Amino acid sequence: MMRRTLGRSGIEVSGIGMGCWAIGGPFFTTDGTALGWGEVDDDESVRAVHRALDLGVTFFDTADLYGAGHSERVLSRALEGRRDQVVIATKWGNRFDEDTKVFTGPGHGPRYLRDAVEASLRRLGTDYIDLYQFHLNDHPVDSAAEQLEALESLVEAGKIRAYGWSTDFPDRAEAWGAGGEHCTAVQHDFSVMKGGKTDVVEVCERLNLACINRGPLAMGLLTGKYTAETKVGPDDIRGSGGEKTLFEDGRPVPEYLARLEAVRDVLTSEGRTLAQGALGWLWAVSDATVPIPGCRTAAQVEENAGALEKGPLTAAQVEEVAKLLAAAS
Numbered sequence: 046m047m048r049r050t051l052g053r054s055g056i057e058v059s060g061i062g063m064g065c066w067a068i069g070g071p072f073f074t075t076d077g078t079a080l081g082w083g084e085v086d087d088d089e090s091v092r093a094v095h096r097a098l099d100l101g102v103t104f105f106d107t108a109d110l111y112g113a114g115h116s117e118r119v120l121s122r123a124l125e126g127r128r129d130q131v132v133i134a135t136k137w138g139n140r141f142d143e144d145t146k147v148f149t150g151p152g153h154g155p156r157y158l159r160d161a162v163e164a165s166l167r168r169l170g171t172d173y174i175d176l177y178q179f180h181l182n183d184h185p186v187d188s189a190a191e192q193l194e195a196l197e198s199l200v201e202a203g204k205i206r207a208y209g210w211s212t213d214f215p216d217r218a219e220a221w222g223a224g225g226e227h228c229t230a231v232q233h234d235f236s237v238m239k240g241g242k243t244d245v246v247e248v249c250e251r252l253n254l255a256c257i258n259r260g261p262l263a264m265g266l267l268t269g270k271y272t273a274e275t276k277v278g279p280d281d282i283r284g285s286g287g288e289k290t291l292f293e294d295g296r297p298v299p300e301y302l303a304r305l306e307a308v309r310d311v312l313t314s315e316g317r318t319l320a321q322g323a324l325g326w327l328w329a330v331s332d333a334t335v336p337i338p339g340c341r342t343a344a345q346v347e348e349n350a351g352a353l354e355k356g357p358l359t360a361a362q363v364e365e366v367a368k369l370l371a372a373a374s
Contacts, residue, residue: 046101047328047353049335051132052229052255054207056175058132060353061324062104063097063346064259064339068119069112071280072146079285080148081112082341083278087119089342094123096343098130100350106232106257106337108136108180109165113146117168128171134230134257135169136211137161138180151181153188155195162204177205178232179221182212186220193225200227209254215244222252230255235334236263237312237326238291238304240370241363249333258327261336264291266305267312267323271297307373308366311358321352326366328357 047060067082068090074080094105105124107116117135124131138161140152152161165174177199179189189210199205209230210221218231233245235258249256262268264283277284277295284295291301305319312322320338327334338349358366 047356049255049332051176051207051335052249052333053253054176054227054229054255056132056206056229058104058335059102060328060335061102061349062106062134062257062335062337063094063102064337065105065107065116065120066111067339067341068093069107069116072110072113072115072141072148074148074287078287079280080282080287082282082339083280085341087122090119091123092343093340093346094120096346097340097350098127100346101353102346102350103130104132104134104335104337106134106259108139108178109161109168110136110139110141110148110180113141113148114143114164114168115146117165121168121170125170132175133169133171134176134178135165135174136178136180137165138184151184153179153181153184153192155192158192158195159199162199166204173203174205175207176230177208178230179208179210179212183214184217186217189217190220190224193221197226209257211259213245215248218245218248218254219252222248222254228254230257232257232259234258234260235327236261236267237308237323237366238263238267238301241367242330246331246333250331254333255335256331256333258334258336261327262320262323262338263301264288266291266297266301267320269305269309269319271302273297273299273302303373304370307369311362311366311369314362315355317355318348318351320348321355322358324349324352325355325358326363329360329363
């Protein structure tokens, strides 16, 4: 079973985690734009978590915002009696109303942080969080630094074991990685669609931080289930207008479908599914990577966990993927 360490924390996790955004179910902006992945069956979500555990997945990543607290509550239900077998990561930085499931705006600063961690602990049904991550991607560095002292105090109090920032900006990754004693991870959007290492990956490697990969399957494109004819409904963030990079008006952006076709044969070599190849590429690119593909069903968990048996792509395959993507651009 492939294992990885969360940066300098020494916390060991399975080579992939389970992303828990989708199991939170619906939540919305104040104007009604869907930010979730549609309706969800909580019983199936629990089965998915249990299947992940059965297959050796020990790392579960959620956020207080997902489903306006619902994802954390479902994860708590699924992990009842098994807390000591897993590593839980969650996030703070967004205000929301649990009753209406509406996202109401950003939340930050030491006081808000302390309130947010207590709320997540209650929803998760635990007395500590393994990895606590700041969820405001582009928050100003100077303002974010004001939270480091409070985070260190939470570590000292045993409320959290380590912390990180969910950000796609290398300067923000650098600021916390260099300035926070117990900062151990950066979560960022990273998949084979990027073509190779990003600046954030390089910061993680240099500062001995875990590089947690959200979007490792490019919001589902790298499963091969979406074509030019696919139309995602408005109850899903990919069809609501809440996501405008990989999908537009509910349809996959043609540029990314072309990239997918360019590398399909390499990713599906040695009997891998497309998703398994995409995960294998991430492991091959850097020893710091920990992909967290989102799952809604036990079947999705089984396919993703199957990548652990196949392992990383080879260096030659990574080089071939880079060349194919460059030619397709």
